Amino acid sequence: MFAGKKVIVIGERDGVASPAIAACVEAAGGEVVLMATECFV
Amino acid sequence: MDPHTQQTVIDAVDKHGRENLIVVLGTPSPEAAAIAAETVTTGDPTYAGPLAETRLGLIVYHILEEPIRAALDPAIYDQQVGLMAETLDAPAIAAAVAEARAAISGQGR
Numbered sequence: 001m002f003a004g005k006k007v008i009v010i011g012e013r014d015g016v017a018s019p020a021i022a023a024c025v026e027a028a029g030g031e032v033v034l035m036a037t038e039c040f041v
Numbered sequence: 042m043d044p045h046t047q048q049t050v051i052d053a054v055d056k057h058g059r060e061n062l063i064v065v066l067g068t069p070s071p072e073a074a075a076i077a078a079e080t081v082t083t084g085d086p087t088y089a090g091p092l093a094e095t096r097l098g099l100i101v102y103h104i105l106e107e108p109i110r111a112a113l114d115p116a117i118y119d120q121q122v123g124l125m126a127e128t129l130d131a132p133a134i135a136a137a138v139a140e141a142r143a144a145i146s147g148q149g150r
Contacts, residue, residue, distance in 0.1 A: 001063075001109070005062075005063050006061050006062050007062070008050060008053055008063070008064045008081075009065050009067075010064065010066050010067065010068075010077060011066075012068050014069040015073070015129060016105070016121075016125045016129075017067060018067065020067070020121035023117060024113045024114070024117050024118055024121055024122065025113070027113070028113050028114065030063070034050065034053045036049060037067075038042065038046060
């Protein structure tokens with residue numbers, strides 16, 4: 001699913017943060033091209 | 042979704058092309074997931090940022106959705122996401138994001 005794909009990661013501090021998502025995606029062969037962590041207040 | 046984040050998404054689409062991109066969310070609730078997913082598909086429903094009335098039509102998933110989980114290394118997933126996967130309402134979040142995907146299906150993205 002992720003091999004060779006470019007991935008936009010939009011995490012959230014109160015949910016799953018973007019570095020955690022990016023680690024999973026990159027291990028599966030995806031290329032993270034944008035990583036943002038939202039902070040809902 | 043933060044207006045600045047919306048602009049960076051637009052920039053990424055301009056640079057890489059929407060056909061080549063997948064969005065993966067980590068929002069904590071079905072409501073937040075629905076807003077974020079809608080923002081990158083049919084446009085920002087809050088009209089707060091540059092994606093208002095902009096149909097990017099991106100493919101979007103949440104990290105807690107089963108097809109995503111199945112595509113990832115189980116050990117890394119458990120290490121990075123496992124705790125939140127047990128605490129957040131994954132079925133409701135998945136349903137909210139699936140609804141946003143359905144809104145763009147059959148419309149040529």
